Amino acid sequence: MSTTFRSRITARLGRTYLARIQRHGIGSSTIRLLPEELLMLLRRDGLDPVKRLAATRAEAPVSKVTLPFGMDAWVVTGYEESKAVLGSADGFSTDFANLAGNAGIAAEQSPGGLGFSDPPVHTRLRRILTPEFTMRRLRRLTPRIEAIVEERLDAMEAAGGPVDLVHEFALPVPSLTICELLGVPYGDRHDFQQLAMDRFDLFGGTTAPFGAMSASLEYFREVVRAQRQKPGDGLLGMIVREHGDSVDDEELAGLADGVLTGGFETTASTIALGSLVLLQNRDVLERLRTDDTMTPPFVEEVLRYLSAVQMAFPRFARRDIEIAGVVIPRGDMVLCSLSGANRDLSYVMDEGGFDPHRATPAGHLAFGHGIHRCIGAELARMELRVAFPALARRFPGMRLAVPPQELSFRKLSIVYGIESLPVHLR
Template identity: 85%
Template sequence: MSTTFRSRITARLGRSYLARIQKHGIGASTLRLLPEDLLMPLRRDGLDPVRELAGTRANAPLSKVSLPFGMDAWVVTGYQESKAVLGSADAFSTDFAHLATNAGVTAEQSPGGLGFSDPPVHTRLRRILTPEFTMRRLRRLAPRIDAIVGERLEAMAAMRGPVDLVQEFALPIPSLTICELLGVPYEDRDDFQRLAMDRFDLFGGTTAPFGAMSASMDYFREVVRAQRRKPGEGLLGMIVREHGDSVDDEELAGLADGVLTGGFETTASTIALGSLVLLRHEDVRTRLRTEDAVTTPFVEEALRYLSAVQMAFPRFARQDIEIAGVVIPRGDMVLCSLSGANRDPSYVVDDGRFDLHRRPQAGHLAFGHGIHRCIGAELARMELRSAYPALARRFPGMRLAVPPQDLAFRKLSIVYGIESLPVHLR
């Protein structure tokens, strides 16, 4: 068998394998085919990365992983190495076409938006969105965010028995905030939660991530058509009024989907996991309740320590490129472990504890880095700075309603989270 023919066969088998994942999700039988080196960065021990991640980072902060049927990827676990990859838009591409080629999916399933596009398309779309995410524009949402947080706290106070902080607090805050930001109907909040969460959980059953992307895009196409007919006061309406047909419906739906993807599940998981930190550390909860100056350090340490987004969007090498003395061949996929980078000893002295006084040498990578750094980072910070202290003040005596070992955390999810967080509020 010739080398060329063999490579065609392995490529076809690889596409079929990934298409199977797309259709049926990842179950136990599929997981057995994936190398542990690829799955390990998505595993956690409670709030902490598994120990193997630190070992891998110490031995090889950039390591090659052989995928089934001859495909290769690189897992990056070091801080400086991750910054180098994420900050090199000229050397690495995030264009969805690479995923379509390798996974056997169609271009029509692309979610569009900023996360899966390269310059100059990315540059043009980000330029359209950036004015809407400046602090001057976002300040108009601050009173509404505080009101949403207050409404959720009062609703919980009226409940009897244990209250699930995930369902009653962490999920509604970003969901309602995004509804407010985009200018879509309040009653659609349940759809927001479902559409955002399905794509991140690798145990998706019959609703695999690509299928969730398609469903989300279908929904936003309808929203965009409604905004074209009658532009509202939200982000979509403002873009329609200010840019007209220079942004077509598909691009606008992709931008809306990107806001949902980047701003809902990530923030909800961080709120929930940060609430668990408060439950575990009464001294921290007391300081957050009584000292306004503690809010920002708490939020930044929570973002770094929790790293809810465990893996950045995949990158593909545009050409052979050397990172940290390792040559990544053209076309190879690169996956940056943000949870690994944010615990790297070369970046921060990390003893595994949550520490309000920790002062890293540079900024954490919880929001990514480079041109694809989360455009909604400041909006997320606003939500966290509102939610955490308000929760601590409203319910100073809250405590877990179940033994800690009974808490169920998400398995093998790009966005890490906790399934439920039942508490006694008083």
């Protein structure tokens, strides 16, 4: 991709972002209109969900809330109840048209891809992507992921003084990996990061994330056109070579956008928050450094415990449907709390705090469940299994460079995260 083209895209994205700010402001007045029963799904107390979430789950794992634009929604906080909703493709729809019609969002702003589509469209698109996410194909990325991690560790070591693990490690590792996977130049990483993070920023106004999606799709349309002319070795080039015109440019841009959404921000947040977990548990850091068998269970427990994606894509009832004895009327929106489900007492049998010795039960919902379960789950696991032990081995004496109370977490976000994580490496 030429420097001129990249500059044009960057300028265009900047104009889109400024226009969004001018149009929506910070959106705090809109946020205040939303019921606390909904906002609690997006709040945390440090690394833990707010206590109200557990209380709500214990009292009513499926509960009704009324949204300000006049529609009813249902909050699902229980593990089995969330699995029932997420696993029922015939009972619930994720088609973007439902959201557009109910929230006054233009249907043209649909991001496409897997997250906002139903079968048979979803089935066809997932069938195209699935071969690219098998372990056989993903293994080709292992040497590159290892090299990316080592390059970032080298850069941090060379920097000297305190470093920010978020910006120097957690963000670049998945950004570089996604660029490698899609076949997009690393020079576009800053655009990638902004595009991915904007859509999860609810303080930009309730429709602001959809403006970010539009900017992202515009970017990927340009990338797809370039891949049509000269297919590369990445995922987009492979799909162009193997499927040709049976996948049109709009579908391919939507798929690329979905890979960015699902594979960048979520993994970056898990790396950053997981690094904080290591800083808070020195014995675990030491075991991870010296015992390779510790890595897989640590990664699974971190995924469950952190549940960086706090809430699943909204579902809409296709018909009157009963979940845990509660009838959800046709057309109502359903929001599943993944962080709540992953700490349900019926699932983990305790309060759900971090336990490095826990035999994490199979089936945590960090990647969702059902036909919309994250297609890049294994890629994320690969990155985490490389990043955490490599960090522990290189910097076993790392420690926070600021008092814990000065750490700043996202206050209200679908993907939870920490703004910065300053550490002394030695």
